[in-house]
Amino acid sequence: MTALPDLTAGELRARYRRGETSPAEAVRAVFERIDAQERRLHAYLYVDREAALAEAARWDGVVRRDDAPPLAGIPVAVKDNICTQGWPTTCGSRILAGYRPPYDATVVTRLRRAGAIILGKANCDEFAMGSSTENSAYGPTRNPWDEARVPGGTSGGPTAAVAAGEATLALGSDTGGSIRQPAAFCGVVGMKPTYGRVSRYGLVAFASSLDQIGPIARSVRDAALLLQVIAGRDPADSTSADVEVPAYGDRLATSLRGVRLGIIREFFAEGLDAGVAAAVRDAIETCRSLGAACEEVSLPSASFALPAYYIVAPAEASSNLARYAGVHFGHRTSNAADLITLYSRTRREGFGAEVKRRIMIGTYALSSGYYEAFYLRALRVRTLIRREFETAFNRFDALVGPVTPTTAFRLGEKVDDPLQMYLSDVYTVPLNLAGLPGISVPCGLVGGLPVGLQVIGRAFDEQTILNVAHAFEQATPFHTRRPPAGAPASEGRGRAS
Amino acid sequence: MIDDRTVARVARLSRLELSPEELDRFRHQLGEILEYVQRLNALDLAGVPPTAHVLPMANVMRDDEVRPSLTQEAALANAPAVENGYFVVPPVIAEDSPE
Numbered sequence: 001m002t003a004l005p006d007l008t009a010g011e012l013r014a015r016y017r018r019g020e021t022s023p024a025e026a027v028r029a030v031f032e033r034i035d036a037q038e039r040r041l042h043a044y045l046y047v048d049r050e051a052a053l054a055e056a057a058r059w060d061g062v063v064r065r066d067d068a069p070p071l072a073g074i075p076v077a078v079k080d081n082i083c084t085q086g087w088p089t090t091c092g093s094r095i096l097a098g099y100r101p102p103y104d105a106t107v108v109t110r111l112r113r114a115g116a117i118i119l120g121k122a123n124c125d126e127f128a129m130g131s132s133t134e135n136s137a138y139g140p141t142r143n144p145w146d147e148a149r150v151p152g153g154t155s156g157g158p159t160a161a162v163a164a165g166e167a168t169l170a171l172g173s174d175t176g177g178s179i180r181q182p183a184a185f186c187g188v189v190g191m192k193p194t195y196g197r198v199s200r201y202g203l204v205a206f207a208s209s210l211d212q213i214g215p216i217a218r219s220v221r222d223a224a225l226l227l228q229v230i231a232g233r234d235p236a237d238s239t240s241a242d243v244e245v246p247a248y249g250d251r252l253a254t255s256l257r258g259v260r261l262g263i264i265r266e267f268f269a270e271g272l273d274a275g276v277a278a279a280v281r282d283a284i285e286t287c288r289s290l291g292a293a294c295e296e297v298s299l300p301s302a303s304f305a306l307p308a309y310y311i312v313a314p315a316e317a318s319s320n321l322a323r324y325a326g327v328h329f330g331h332r333t334s335n336a337a338d339l340i341t342l343y344s345r346t347r348r349e350g351f352g353a354e355v356k357r358r359i360m361i362g363t364y365a366l367s368s369g370y371y372e373a374f375y376l377r378a379l380r381v382r383t384l385i386r387r388e389f390e391t392a393f394n395r396f397d398a399l400v401g402p403v404t405p406t407t408a409f410r411l412g413e414k415v416d417d418p419l420q421m422y423l424s425d426v427y428t429v430p431l432n433l434a435g436l437p438g439i440s441v442p443c444g445l446v447g448g449l450p451v452g453l454q455v456i457g458r459a460f461d462e463q464t465i466l467n468v469a470h471a472f473e474q475a476t477p478f479h480t481r482r483p484p485a486g487a488p489a490s491e492g493r494g495r496a497s
Numbered sequence: 498m499i500d501d502r503t504v505a506r507v508a509r510l511s512r513l514e515l516s517p518e519e520l521d522r523f524r525h526q527l528g529e530i531l532e533y534v535q536r537l538n539a540l541d542l543a544g545v546p547p548t549a550h551v552l553p554m555a556n557v558m559r560d561d562e563v564r565p566s567l568t569q570e571a572a573l574a575n576a577p578a579v580e581n582g583y584f585v586v587p588p589v590i591a592e593d594s595p596e
Contacts, residue, residue, distance in 0.1 A: 102571040196552050209550050238557035239550075307534040318511065325512065327584050329575035339589050340512070348514040356513055360504075360523060361530055363511040377537050379547030384540070386548060419529055435551030459551075 004029035005165030006482060009074045009222045012168060016063035016073055023056035023063055023073030026168075027117055030075045033165045034119075042141050043151075043161040045080050046088050047120030055117045062115070070229055072115030077158045077167035080121040081128050082213065083202035084108055091204050092126040092136035092154075095324045095331045095350025105202020106237065107171055107213050107230045114229045119167055123157030126352045127321065128178055128206045130154050131424040134415050135354045142411070143185060144483035145449055149408040152182030152424075155216065159186045162216050163483055169226050170216040175207050176309055177403075177428025179214045180440040184403035184452025187442045187481060189223045189469065190216045194460045195435035196241035198227075199234030207316035208239075210309075210432040219479055220441060220470040224248035227462060243460050253467040254474050257291030260396045261468070264456075266302040267401030267427050279444030279451040280402045283472060287400070290471050297392045297399065301384045305430035308385070310422055311365045311378035312433070317355075318362030324350060357418060386434045389456075398464050399456040402427055403440045407449035427454060437462045441469040442478040450481075499528050 004026045007015070015021045031049055038044060056073060063073045078084060081091040083101035085108075090096040104112070111118060125135035133141045133156025141156040143149040144164035151160040155172030159182035162170045172179040174192035183190025191214045198213045205211065215226035228249065233242040263284060268277060288294045326332035326346030333349055336342035351359070365374035392399060404424060414421040431438045436459055440452035453472065457465035473479045504524045508515045515523065569582055578585035 099575050102567055102574060235559065239552060239554070241552060241554075301540070304537055304540060307536045310530065311534050311537075322512075326577060327586055330577075332577035336587060338587050341514075342587055343512040344509075344514040347512055348516075351513070353519075356511075356515075356519070357523065357526060357530075359511045359513065360507050360527060364499075364503075364507045364527070364531070367507070367510060374534065376547055377542065378534075379549055380542040380545045381537055381540060382548040383545050384542075386551065418526055419533055422530075433548075 003165070005033045007168070008219045009071065009168050009217070009225055010219065012074060013063070019064055023059045023117060024053060026073065027052050027056040027075055027119070030119065030166060030168070037164055037166065040142060040147055041144060041160055041164055041166070042139055043122055043157045043164065043166050044077070044120045045090060045092070045123050045138055045157070048087065052117050052119050059115050059117070069113065069115040070225060071111065074116050075119050075168045076111060076116040077119055077122045077161045077170040078108060079124050079155050079158045079170070079172050081124055081173055081204040082108060082171060083204070084118070084121065087121060089121065089204070090138070091128070092124045092138060093350065093352070093355070094137045095347070096329070097331060099329050101202070103202065106199035106234045108202065110230050111171070122161055122170060125154035125156070126355050127204070127317070128154040128173055128175055129317070129354050129358055131177070131181060131421050132409070132414065133157060134411060135352055137352055140411060143408045145187065146408065149410055149449070150185070152185035152408060154178040155190070156182050159183055159188060159190060159216050162186075162218060163188050165482075169222060171213055171230070172216050173203055173211055173213050174432070175210045176313060176432050177425040179216060180403050180428050180438055180452065180454060181424060183216060183440040185408040185450065187450030187478070187483070188216060188218055189220050189439065189441050189479070190214065191223050191227065191439040191462070192431065192437060193227060193231065193462055194437045196239055197243070197437070197460065197462065198230050199237040199240045201234055201236035205320040207313040208320060209316060210313060220466055220473050221249055221252060223439070224252060224466050241460070246463055248463055248466055251463060251467070252470040254471050255291050256287055256468060256471050259292045259398070259464070259468065261287055261292045261294045262297035262392050262396035262399040263294055264302065264399050264401040265296050265298045266300070269303075271405050271423070271426070272402060273406045273446070275446035276402055276404070276406060276451050279446055280453055283443035283453040284400055286475055287468065287472055290475055292468070297396060299385070299388045299392060299430070301381065301388055302430055304381050305385050305433055306422065306426050308378040308381040309425070309429040309433060310361070311374050312382065314358040314362035315365050315375050316362070318359045318366065321355070321359055354418065382433045385430055389434045389436060393458050398468050401454050403452035403454040404428070407446050407451060431456055435459060437465060439465045439469045441473055442481070443472070443476070444478060445481065499524060499531065
């Protein structure tokens with residue numbers, strides 16, 4: 001029988017309803033898993049066992065009722081760039097050490113209302129900038145499949161937690177691939193919803209026109225369940241869209257008959273690992289056997305998405321991060337006699353290297369004399385990319401391709417080479433620039449490491465990509481594969497086939 | 498493609514104090530990144546409007562009504578230095594400065 005920490009939310013709910021277990025039992029079992037593994041994995045920056053157990057006790061009787069709220073008694077991890085009232089929220093940065101927000105993010109309020117048991121705050125790259133979780137000021141998270149490797153980033157903590165049974169579900173954020181890339185690296189389901197689908201109120205801002213909160217889960221049905229809870233208009237976020245939220249879970253399909261899938265040609269070009277390519281091509285064949293009509297489609301400007309992203313995202317970050325100046329919250333240098341030195345030295349002491357780099361790139365791209373050549377040009381490229389997606393969606397219901405060019409890389413492999421690190425996001429950033437939803441679903445193992453299939457949808461059509469991912473998942477065994485317990489660091493294990 | 502002076506100028510605009518080692522490393526790394534993003538120069542963008550934001554929305558208005566909000570105490574709770582309900586910072590204008 002599957003252990004409690006490895007059950008999906010759907011399975012856990014069924015057991016609660018039958019009275020076979022209780023939220024307190026499940027939460028205790030998850031904390032035992034956390035105790036056993038955290039020293040190796042470091043998925044969390046903060047946990048509150050007492051609060052979680054008290055909350056579990058509160059939902060104890062309710063979970064047996066038919067009208068129990070959708071996440072009653074389900075253990076959930078929250079990425080540390082999402083505000084939780086009274087709990088530390090550091091964004092993986094020294095500059096926010098000790099910061100305890102005076103309010104909950106809207107998604108956290110919605111989780112609580114839905115009965116979720118929030119276990120704690122999960123690790124991430126500092127201010128969600130990175131691709132490996134190595135940029136956390138509090139130390140990296142490790143990949144549950146192989147401790148020598150990164151879990152991906154920036155939502156490496158919440159994703160590793162879900163993969164390793166340290167949470168049933170998790171919330172991450174995705175600005176350029178930060179949910180989908182770690183989901184692919186850790187063998188779980190991760191979705192970036194349409195820009196505007198989920199309120200960003202209480203999500204610490206990195207790049208406001210690209211950031212989006214989304215679900216991380218061990219099944220597509222669970223991801224749909226969590227999306228349902230967090231989606232919808234929020235008066236506190238004027239960019240959250242007033243678009244109806246369908247009952248995603250009720251409509252999940254197992255057949256793909258009549259679904260037109262576009263295979264993005266440019267995502268299979270140079271740089272894609274042969275093993276990953278083979279796994280993704282096999283996955284597309286499976287979709288075809290499930291009834292989908294699959295045909296190649298070209299997005300000629302796709303290769304320009306990454307350079308455009310690395311202008312737009314740092315530009316927005318340079319402005320958003322101006323607030324960390326040692327005045328309203330967070331770290332303040334103890335050594336400054338005037339205001340400018342207070343700002344500059346506080347930021348020197350509080351920010352890590354990648355955050356400094358991005359602030360400087362953004363400041364450069366927005367500065368007088370460079371604005372038009374860099375920032376404005378990148379915004380025009382963003383239009384090209386949007387238009388190409390729109391054209392593709394005239395012919396197709398969803399687009400498919402790999403999530404990442406390789407499987408999980410080794411810790412330390414790319415930390416000193418920012419550009420190489422950025423290239424890890426090459427297939428994920430185009431969606432953020434276009435505002436479209438995308439999901440990563442496990443589609444194979446290469447050299448013992450997970451590979452993800454990316455399914456991309458029209459704006460606000462999360463249902464179709466959930467359907468494609470669900471049909472694929474139900475037809476394949478990959479989502480049932482869990483990391484080997486206590487996966488030791490590989491020494492000579494061969495990479496990719 | 499960028500020199501020490503440019504890095505120092507950008508750092509100043511960014512309100513970031515840099516060590517000499519950081520200055521050196523960032524000159525190299527920023528140069529590489531900026532060279533990479535200039536691939537965009539290969540594209541013909543004549544007549545293509547910019548997209549700053551993907552949602553087709555204009556201003557979002559709400560009624561101008563007083564609503565519950567954070568208390569002063571809660572708003573100041575995370576500040577590194579507070580006095581009489583204010584944030585405290587070092588002098589912006591020195592006390593002994595002339596007129």
